[in-house]
Amino acid sequence: MAPLSTAPAMAGHTGGNPARMSIRRTAGSAWPDGDTGTAFWLMAPALALYAVFTLLPIAATFWLSFNSSAGFNTSASFVGVDNYAKAAQDPIVWKSLGHTFLWLAYHVVMAGGLGLLLALAVSRLRITRVFFRTAFFLPHLVSLAVVGVIWANIYDPFFGLLNTALTRIGLGAFTQGWLSDPALVLFSVNVASSWQGFGLYMLLFIAGLQNIDHSLYDAAEVDGANAFQKLIYVTLPGLREVTTFVISLAMINGLKGFATVFVMTNGGPFYQSELITTYIYRLAFQSQDHGLAAVLCILLSLLAIAITIVFNRWRARLSQ
Structure with a gap:
């Protein structure tokens, strides 16, 4: 009889029906509440490296394609689509x-x-x-x-x-x-x-x-x-x-x-x-x-x- 008496207490401690909580968790965010920020900070170093070594060079290449430049130590002038x-x-x-x-x-x-x-x-x-x-x-x-x-x-x-x-x-x-x-x-x-x-x-x-x-x-x-x-x-x-x-x-x-x-x-x-x-x-x-x-x-x-x-x-x- 002890397990039967503890089940309602456990349900009350978790805040409701476990099945209802499972449905709410599945229908909502894939991340548990409060863990989204943690996941972001864990991915931040990889995202920073990706931005510096991939996104930034791509953006710089597009920028250079519309400019006349003889190097990064010289001034660049916008020439539009002349290149x-x-x-x-x-x-x-x-x-x-x-x-x-x-x-x-x-x-x-x-x-x-x-x-x-x-x-x-x-x-x-x-x-x-x-x-x-x-x-x-x-x-x-x-x-x-x-x-x-x-x-x-x-x-x-x-x-x-x-x-x-x-x-x-x-x-x-x-x-x-x-x-x-x-x-x-x-x-x-x-x-x-x-x-x-x-x-x-x-x-x-x-x-x-x-x-x-x-x-x-x-x-x-x-x-x-x-x-x-x-x-x-x-x-x-x-x-x-x-x-x-x-x-x-x-x-x-x-x-x-x-x-x-x-x-x-x-x-x-x-x-x-x-x-x-x-x-x-x-x-x-x-x-x-x-x-x-x-x-x-x-x-x-x-x-x-x-x-x-x-x-x-x-x-x-x-x-x-």
Whole structure:
């Protein structure tokens, strides 16, 4: 009888029906009374860092895009949309933008495609799978600046590994100035960048292959499908989600192709390997035209946002 006698007292102590309090708590604020201020002060350091290192630079970039400035230690004058008009009339801007789209296509095909091929090959191994998976991923741990130095020496027209190997195997007619030929320089630099990035995409594809139901392969064998047909009708559809993610990730990573190009060619020869990112650096730190550089930063940000939105919608359609 003691528990029965204490129940009303407990209800009176809590101020009413516990079920009614639970409903009131659910219908009201997600935070208990008095804890909102505590939550705000707990988030305040992170919000302050976000404001200082993200929101403030974004606002400063927009401000610079409407001003003529040669640096923070000089006076800035408001010029309106003159920087935007100047960017539209600059032929190097359009050339670097075209190179950026071509760079993205190269990176998706070479880095993403090589990652898929190696994932298919490594997944068939049994004993040496871990070794090759680790070995192919190691280049991704090397910084792009170091990759640029390594491949610049490989491409050296006189002492580089590539031309030397071609000469020794009797293919000296195919030796090239890989970084001095305007028709080859962008492709050559992208090979170095793709070599650094394919390991990550390979691991993503391997993870996707492990999630495919193996009973689908058994059913395909019963239907008489050969290896190529199983690849087309089972493996690739099973990798659809991973493929769209890899493509979007490769395009975002491709937009960050500054380090490799800057180290290997600095945008040359004759702007034939100039990207938006390298041209931004040239304008901001060599020409001291911060207004035009800010306009191109905004253009690059809008390009990254557009790519992300398009591929998210594409992924959503494929998942339906």
